[in-house]
Amino acid sequence: MAAAPLVLGAFGALALAATPASARVDRRSPLLAYAEARAAASAGALERASTGFGAALAAAPDSDLIAGQALAHAVRAGDWRLALDATRALERRNALAPDGRFLLVAEAFRGRDWRAARVQIDAIEREQAFAFAVPVLRAWLAFGSREGDPLAALAAAGESGAAAGYAAEHRALLKLALGRADGPAELLSAARSAGARGARLRIAGAALLAGRRQREAALALLDPDQPSSRAARALIESGRPVPGAIGTAEAGVGESMVRLALDLGGQNLPEPGTMFARLAARLDAGNSEAWIVAAELLGQQDLHRLGVGLLANVAANDPFAASAREARIRLLLGGGDRDGALAVALEASRARSATMTDWVRLGQVYADLGRQQDAADAFGRALALHREDAVQPAWTLWLMRGGALDQADNWPEALSALRQAYRLAPEQPFVLNYLGYAQLVRRENIDEAERLIREAHRLAPDDADITDSLGWALYLKGQLPEAIALLEQAARGQPADVEINEHLGDAYFAAGRRVEARFAWRAAAVYATGPVAARIAAKMESGLTRVIAAR
Numbered sequence: 001m002a003a004a005p006l007v008l009g010a011f012g013a014l015a016l017a018a019t020p021a022s023a024r025v026d027r028r029s030p031l032l033a034y035a036e037a038r039a040a041a042s043a044g045a046l047e048r049a050s051t052g053f054g055a056a057l058a059a060a061p062d063s064d065l066i067a068g069q070a071l072a073h074a075v076r077a078g079d080w081r082l083a084l085d086a087t088r089a090l091e092r093r094n095a096l097a098p099d100g101r102f103l104l105v106a107e108a109f110r111g112r113d114w115r116a117a118r119v120q121i122d123a124i125e126r127e128q129a130f131a132f133a134v135p136v137l138r139a140w141l142a143f144g145s146r147e148g149d150p151l152a153a154l155a156a157a158g159e160s161g162a163a164a165g166y167a168a169e170h171r172a173l174l175k176l177a178l179g180r181a182d183g184p185a186e187l188l189s190a191a192r193s194a195g196a197r198g199a200r201l202r203i204a205g206a207a208l209l210a211g212r213r214q215r216e217a218a219l220a221l222l223d224p225d226q227p228s229s230r231a232a233r234a235l236i237e238s239g240r241p242v243p244g245a246i247g248t249a250e251a252g253v254g255e256s257m258v259r260l261a262l263d264l265g266g267q268n269l270p271e272p273g274t275m276f277a278r279l280a281a282r283l284d285a286g287n288s289e290a291w292i293v294a295a296e297l298l299g300q301q302d303l304h305r306l307g308v309g310l311l312a313n314v315a316a317n318d319p320f321a322a323s324a325r326e327a328r329i330r331l332l333l334g335g336g337d338r339d340g341a342l343a344v345a346l347e348a349s350r351a352r353s354a355t356m357t358d359w360v361r362l363g364q365v366y367a368d369l370g371r372q373q374d375a376a377d378a379f380g381r382a383l384a385l386h387r388e389d390a391v392q393p394a395w396t397l398w399l400m401r402g403g404a405l406d407q408a409d410n411w412p413e414a415l416s417a418l419r420q421a422y423r424l425a426p427e428q429p430f431v432l433n434y435l436g437y438a439q440l441v442r443r444e445n446i447d448e449a450e451r452l453i454r455e456a457h458r459l460a461p462d463d464a465d466i467t468d469s470l471g472w473a474l475y476l477k478g479q480l481p482e483a484i485a486l487l488e489q490a491a492r493g494q495p496a497d498v499e500i501n502e503h504l505g506d507a508y509f510a511a512g513r514r515v516e517a518r519f520a521w522r523a524a525a526v527y528a529t530g531p532v533a534a535r536i537a538a539k540m541e542s543g544l545t546r547v548i549a550a551r
Contacts, residue, residue, distance in 0.1 A: 144249025304335030464493030
């Protein structure tokens with residue numbers, strides 16, 4: 001989120017006016033430096049902002065406000081000297097937030113100052129907020145300092161709860177780092193339980209084993225169905241190093257901070273999540289996941305350009321290079337740089353090594369730009385490259401192609417593509433719903449459309465979009481009581497959805513419930529744009545007519 005401009009207000013202005021002229025310059029200096037730093041940060045001038053925050057902090061070392069803002073900026077910008085100065089200023093005043101203490105932990109591990117690391121970890125345990133991370137931190141401390149048994153330190157995590165979840169991943173990583181024979185098997189078990197993070201854990205283990213010339217053991221850890229694992233396999237088979245190994249205490253602690261960043265981001269706490277991801281990358285610059293997570297979290301704070309810059313740290317031959325490219329495209333689109341996003345996607349699709357995934361990504365960018373026919377063509381190229389053993393099933397590509405053709409007003413080809421998706425996946429509710437509803441809005445094959453949508457609703461009864469489709473089918477057949485009940489259910493599921501509320505308004509109006517109809521249309525109008533907004537406004541003005549009925 002961009003920093004708001006500093007406003008002194010009447011009280012601040014009066015205080016300055018009452019200050020003797022001889023003292024006013026000194027008192028204003030930290031305030032002016034702080035204001036200039038905030039303004040520079042808002043404008044994206046990171047170096048100038050760091051200079052301003054540094055000056056303000058030096059002039060007012062006892063200001064928790066200045067130190068806190070300086071720390072937040074420094075973490076986003078990667079100005080670690082300023083971040084440490086601000087952190088230590090806050091620590092001296094016992095004003096350091098629990099997440100800020102991890103910066104001191106990271107600095108101690110980077111300097112291999114095990115005594116300082118122990119002091120900070122003990123403080124984290126006392127402060128409680130992040131106590132669940134302490135067993136993992138102590139385990140890597142024991143590994144790095146060679147004092148104590150790292151695996152024994154993990155026993156404090158217990159058998160359940162957040163601490164146990166973190167410990168399970170790091171027990172496997174530590175066993176590999178220690179060269180234990182059961183390390184690979186435990187890592188595979190942890191990876192299977194880690195969801196999306198499983199690919200990262202597998203590659204971290206494979207990178208470590210490959211670096212120790214245990215080639216077959218490394219390859220056995222990789223999942224052939226994952227693109228990132230296939231990229232890592234290619235590196236191993238060609239004798240090239242695989243980045244991302246976790247064989248040091250710094251890398252281990254960094255990996256735990258990536259997990260913290262992901263967990264906080266998932267709780268809609270991107271700012272502290274960014275700190276953990278940035279610290280992870282500082283501890284281990286080869287951890288591409290840390291750079292990607294940090295970039296994505298910056299994007300959640302509308303700092304898209306800054307996030308794009310971080311992704312340059314993921315090498316082109318990194319197993320997660322494709323993931324970084326996808327993140328770059330998302331951030332460019334989120335920041336309004338559509339041309340930049342398209343350029344990245346086109347470059348990937350034009351490479352000799354272009355894959356199905358590259359063409360899918362290009363199609364999605366075209367669709368986001370409103371170039372639906374181009375999107376459909378890209379999805380067609382993806383289909384031409386599709387293999388039976390691909391992770392992404394073919395029906396999803398046919399559905400995307402059909403949807404793009406539908407929006408490009410190429411209905412005959414759209415219908416053909418959607419029917420192909422249905423032939424491949426007759427049990428998929430989204431395929432059933434799209435094929436049914438697309439015919440419904442064109443008033444084609446109404447009975448068949450209703451049958452498809454009913455089956456979709458049976459398979460996914462809680463999906464608001466599908467419930468809306470079924471309600472609209474019944475509305476078109478004149479079955480108003482049943483239609484209204486379903487449309488009301490859909491509106492409860494997605495109360496801000498424009499189309500659902502418009503459908504509900506039309507059904508109310510047709511049933512003679514004119515006041516309720518206008519309430520529903522008014523709800524639809526809140527987020528409606530373009531021709532849809534004009535249509536809804538006309539309904540609220542004069543009621544429902546055949547000309548302005550919803551699709």
